[in-house]
Amino acid sequence: MKKVVAVCFIGLFIELFISDVYAYNYEEVMTSFQGVTAKSNGDENMGNPDELKYPYQCVDYVKRYYKFRNAGLHLDLYQPTISARNYYVKYDDPSFRFIKESGLLRFSNGGEVAPEPGDILVYDDPSGSYGHAAIITNRTANSLETIEQNWSLDGRFTLPLSVSSGRYNVICNRTDKNGSFYNVLGWLGLRVGMFQDGWHNESFSLSSGRSQAFVKAYNEMGGQEKMGVPADNNGGGIFVHRWGDEQNNYVIIQDYKDSVYGSDTRCALIYNEDQDFAWLMQGGFIKKEV
Numbered sequence: 001m002k003k004v005v006a007v008c009f010i011g012l013f014i015e016l017f018i019s020d021v022y023a024y025n026y027e028e029v030m031t032s033f034q035g036v037t038a039k040s041n042g043d044e045n046m047g048n049p050d051e052l053k054y055p056y057q058c059v060d061y062v063k064r065y066y067k068f069r070n071a072g073l074h075l076d077l078y079q080p081t082i083s084a085r086n087y088y089v090k091y092d093d094p095s096f097r098f099i100k101e102s103g104l105l106r107f108s109n110g111g112e113v114a115p116e117p118g119d120i121l122v123y124d125d126p127s128g129s130y131g132h133a134a135i136i137t138n139r140t141a142n143s144l145e146t147i148e149q150n151w152s153l154d155g156r157f158t159l160p161l162s163v164s165s166g167r168y169n170v171i172c173n174r175t176d177k178n179g180s181f182y183n184v185l186g187w188l189g190l191r192v193g194m195f196q197d198g199w200h201n202e203s204f205s206l207s208s209g210r211s212q213a214f215v216k217a218y219n220e221m222g223g224q225e226k227m228g229v230p231a232d233n234n235g236g237g238i239f240v241h242r243w244g245d246e247q248n249n250y251v252i253i254q255d256y257k258d259s260v261y262g263s264d265t266r267c268a269l270i271y272n273e274d275q276d277f278a279w280l281m282q283g284g285f286i287k288k289e290v
Helices: 058-069 094-101 212-220 223-227
Strands: 002-010 013-023 029-033 036-039 105-108 120-124 132-139 143-147 156-164 167-170 183-189 229-231 241-244 250-257 267-272 277-282
Touching (some): 029 143, 132 156, 212 223, 212 267, 212 277
Antiparallel strands (some): 002 013, 029 036, 105 183, 132 143, 143 156, 156 167, 241 250, 250 267
């Protein structure tokens, strides 16, 4: 690690001073979050897209973070995204289905779902070419703290956060080395008990469209380590959804994969409307036509 020496011209005098900003050598660890280190590309640490020459790209950190965070699970984010912005803009594209199938849910900037630590924050650039991705490390009342590679000199960056009328807006106030302003598209993250925005009208105890009955059951059954991550096991999606037949016989369910419960690593949580709690179902339904 080396300190940056800044030169300040004041009239005819030249003042040398040592800045508090540090530059890191190639492959040097800048910082870490939950045991996953962010490394530097050296003097070209800010926004160089050449993956062969500068391998510590922003998406490299995202992939490594989810690999180590979910040890033993199968969040398949190691397939090529081509560009960081594709985590968000290609979420529904069949060619990038591994993003949705990982169990990550997508939320728009300015929406009603708050960003949380561990989420992937996705930026877009003015040309719509590469974008940028970071991992959220902390949220305060008015800021969002992140860890990243291939942009900031120390691997950390904090953005202003505005919360108004239940909506969360991350304000992007940064530019790349060419002076181009970026904007934040949104974030992706794992959410247990999350309803897809707009359709639900159940009388659950909700927080940002999230059923606390599902969250409680998920945690009691061992959390992510044993329950796995949200998945689409029956064609109903990875959110909490109704699953039933044409006669309006249904259950309210959220599916999970990579679980220790069930012979095929799939399980689900079912909501009991009468008793207001969720319970574990191992395996899956067999839908028989009569």
